[in-house]
Amino acid sequence: MCGYCGCGQSDHQHEHHHEHDQRLIAIEQDILAANQDYADKNRAYLSQRGMLALNFVSSPGSGKTTLLVETIRALGGAYPISVIEGDQQTDRDAQRIAETGVSVLQINTGKSCHLDAHRIGHALQDLPLEDNSLVFIENVGNLVCPALFDLGERAKVVILSVTEGDDKPLKYPHMFDQATLMIINKIDLLPYVTFDVDACVAYAKRINPEISVLKTAATTGEGIDVWCDWLRMQKHNDR
Amino acid sequence: MHEFNICLDILNILEAQAEQHQIHHIKTLTLAVGNLAGIEIDALKFSFPIAAAKSIAKDCDLVIIPVEGRAHCSHCVDEIVIKSLWDACPDCGNYDYEVTQGKELKIRNMEVG
Numbered sequence: 001m002c003g004y005c006g007c008g009q010s011d012h013q014h015e016h017h018h019e020h021d022q023r024l025i026a027i028e029q030d031i032l033a034a035n036q037d038y039a040d041k042n043r044a045y046l047s048q049r050g051m052l053a054l055n056f057v058s059s060p061g062s063g064k065t066t067l068l069v070e071t072i073r074a075l076g077g078a079y080p081i082s083v084i085e086g087d088q089q090t091d092r093d094a095q096r097i098a099e100t101g102v103s104v105l106q107i108n109t110g111k112s113c114h115l116d117a118h119r120i121g122h123a124l125q126d127l128p129l130e131d132n133s134l135v136f137i138e139n140v141g142n143l144v145c146p147a148l149f150d151l152g153e154r155a156k157v158v159i160l161s162v163t164e165g166d167d168k169p170l171k172y173p174h175m176f177d178q179a180t181l182m183i184i185n186k187i188d189l190l191p192y193v194t195f196d197v198d199a200c201v202a203y204a205k206r207i208n209p210e211i212s213v214l215k216t217a218a219t220t221g222e223g224i225d226v227w228c229d230w231l232r233m234q235k236h237n238d239r
Numbered sequence: 240m241h242e243f244n245i246c247l248d249i250l251n252i253l254e255a256q257a258e259q260h261q262i263h264h265i266k267t268l269t270l271a272v273g274n275l276a277g278i279e280i281d282a283l284k285f286s287f288p289i290a291a292a293k294s295i296a297k298d299c300d301l302v303i304i305p306v307e308g309r310a311h312c313s314h315c316v317d318e319i320v321i322k323s324l325w326d327a328c329p330d331c332g333n334y335d336y337e338v339t340q341g342k343e344l345k346i347r348n349m350e351v352g
Contacts, residue, residue: 024351028345206327
């Protein structure tokens with residue numbers, strides 16, 4: 001076995017430094033392991049309390065908050081719901097969610113571009129949470145960085161609005177690779193924009209053949225019933 | 240740009256290692272970064288000296304070993320090499336494959352002196 005990297009091969013060369021005043025210390029540690037540990041703890045905690053947590057990711061302005069507000073209204077109290085809002089600054093989204101009457105906690109990430117599992121762990125302790133509830137985590141509007149950070153959620157839901165362009169899955173593949181469901185939102189605006197829904201779905205499936213797709217217009221309510229059915233199904237399967 | 244946060248995570252690991260091994264300065268740090276890891280290597284190289292400016296890794300050389308993306312194609316059942324998640328299988332042109340390598344983001348080792 002290679003004594004340097006422990007890879008099981010002995011016939012390859014590394015750039016070894018053999019000066020005696022230098023030491024090489026093998027670390028072999030996953031850089032995101034700390035986040036992953038917190039995410040695993042969150043997942044175990046959520047599971048233990050029968051909660052279904054979803055991580056909503058998208059560009060800024062895709063309509064995440066409006067979709068969540070309309071979803072909470074459409075579900076009409078069928079499940080206890082809590083919301084964790086992530087934004088760089090302000091509690092504007094939390095105020096909109098609070099108007100629906102569900103419990104909400106705003107996290108301001110400041111200089112950071114994503115939510116991480118450590119912050120979510122604290123939020124889960126700080127929020128009043130009921131057993132068997134739905135926990136919606138609205139991540140920072142950003143199609144890049146949040147893809148890397150597992151929060152302990154059951155699934156990532158990526159929201160793409162038709163004003164953003166149908167090629168976003170190809171441009172931001174990591175997020176679509178990670179998502180279980182893609183919601184194409186603002187479909188009421190389709191007559192006014194050049195957005196090819198079929199092409200968008202094909203691009204997303206190219207990145208992630210398993211991804212499910214739903215279409216909604218959160219402001220008119222179109223497709224919200226099917227989306228709520230998807231949620232009910234996930235909740236049912238989660239038991 | 241999450242690369243700066245990644246640098247802070249690296250420094251947390253290094254500081255724990257430094258305490259364990261009684262180290263005061265790191266000369267070279269070697270990372271393995273997969274081509275499919277969602278990390279921009281230039282951004283990582285740019286961010287690291289800034290993040291490390293007041294740490295035990297101040298002025299250290301950052302060596303990044305890229306890890307090739309590999310996947311198992313569900314159609315032609317071959318192991319294939321992919322440069323990105325939107326590459327088609329070079330053998331059969333399908334996109335249905337399971338990534339087996341290339342999402343790594345690891346600290347391999349550090350050289351201290």
